Amino acid sequence: PLRIGVLALQGAFAEHIHALEALREAEGLGDIVEVRTSAGLAAVDALIIPGGESTSMALIAERRGLLDDLREFARTKPTWGTCAGLILLAARAVHTKQGGQRLLEVLPVTVSRNQFGRQVDSFTVTLDSPCLGPGAAPFEYVFIRAPAIISVDDPEVEPLVRLPAGVGQTEASERGLLVAVRYRNLLGTSFHPELTSDTRWHRYFVHMARAALA
Ligand code: GLN
Numbered sequence: 392p393l394r395i396g397v398l399a400l401q402g403a404f405a406e407h408i409h410a411l412e413a414l415r416e417a418e419g420l421g422d423i424v425e426v427r428t429s430a431g432l433a434a435v436d437a438l439i440i441p442g443g444e445s446t447s448m449a450l451i452a453e454r455r456g457l458l459d460d461l462r463e464f465a466r467t468k469p470t471w472g473t474c475a476g477l478i479l480l481a482a483r484a485v486h487t488k489q490g491g492q493r494l495l496e497v498l499p500v501t502v503s504r505n506q507f508g509r510q511v512d513s514f515t516v517t518l519d520s521p522c523l524g525p526g527a528a529p530f531e532y533v534f535i536r537a538p539a540i541i542s543v544d545d546p547e548v549e550p551l552v553r554l555p556a557g558v559g560q561t562e563a564s565e566r567g568l569l570v571a572v573r574y575r576n577l578l579g580t581s582f583h584p585e586l587t588s589d590t591r592w593h594r595y596f597v598h599m600a601r602a603a604l605a
Contacts, residue, residue, distance in 0.1 A: 392421030393600060396435030398461070399425035400451040402443015402475055406585035410593045411439075418597050429460045437469035437600035440476030442535065442583050445484075445504070448475055449493040458493060465497045469600035471578040473585065478502050478538050480579050485541070498577050499545035506539035506559050506568065506581075516558070522551045522571070523591050530589060532570070532582040539581055540569040549573040552580075576603050 395411055397404045404425060411423045426432050440448075440461075452458045464470065465480060472480040480498040487504055507514070513535045520530045532552075539559055543550070552571035559568045570581040578599060584592035 392419055393437065393597065393604070394421040394424060394435045395437045395439065395597070395600070396424045396426035396432065397439045397441060398448075398452075398476070399427050400455070400457075401448045402441045403473075403583065403585060404439075404441045406583075407439050407441050407473075407593075410585045410590050413588075414590050414593055414597065418594065420597065428455065429457055432457070432460055432464055436604055437596070438464060438471070439596070440470065440472040440479055441585070442474030442476060445475035445478040446487070446492045449479060453493060458495075462495045462497060465495050465577065467576060469576050469578075469596070469603045470497075471580070471596045472498075473580050474535065474537055474583055477540075477579040477581055478504060480577060481540075482544060484538070498548075498572070498574055498579050499543070500540045500548060500569075500572060500574075500579070501542040501544065502538040503541045504538050505536050506541075507534060507537055512536050516554065518552060518554075520552060520591075523595060527591070530584075530591060531587055533584075533586045534570075534582050535586075537570070537581040540572060540579070543569070543572070545574070547574060573599070 397407045481502040483501040517529045553567040556567045
């Protein structure tokens with residue numbers, strides 16, 4: 392059975408574990424593992440990098456000698472980054488802290504950190520999400536100081552969810568900012584599906600991981 396790990400250095404890892412536990416029986420999942428070390432990473436088939444604070448998460452990973460192993464893992468194995476996790480997967484990030492931050496640079500997109508500014512630090516929006524299946528009910532998306540994908544730098548990157556035009560604060564927002572993409576073995580989402588009781592995005596990742604490993 393599929394062993395999914397959740398990177399548990401910092402941030403909202405417990406909520407992802409909760410969501411996966413809710414699916415465990417229906418999806419026939421194996422152990423759901425908190426990953427904190429290289430050995431822990433080597434023991435899982437797929438990984439979720441949660442939301443939190445991407446600079447801290449990268450620093451902790453670096454101090455534990457885990458950053459290169461995470462990069463190697465994400466190059467080929469099913470990996471899902473949510474929010475701060477999306478920033479870590481990205482090839483480039485703008486509006487990062489002074490001095491920049493370490494990224495895994497495996498997902499060929501540019502993300503803008505804290506895209507939605509201070510006043511609207513957090514918001515939810517309900518959107519149709521055909522990528523969740525034909526006739527899928529709309530999904531309620533939760534954004535918390537979220538990044539957005541402001542450019543896609545490889546034609547193989549598949550856009551999955553776009554915000555309505557005008558939400559966000561850059562020129563790119565006029566066309567509607569991208570908040571979910573798929574690229575080969577990678578899934579990147581700006582929002583926090585683990586903070587709702589709707590597990591459809593977790594199921595999406597489980598199916599994607601299964602297909603990739605088959
Ligand atoms: N703003 C955070 C960062 O840049 C991400 C926020 C989140 O993961 N909820 O790392």
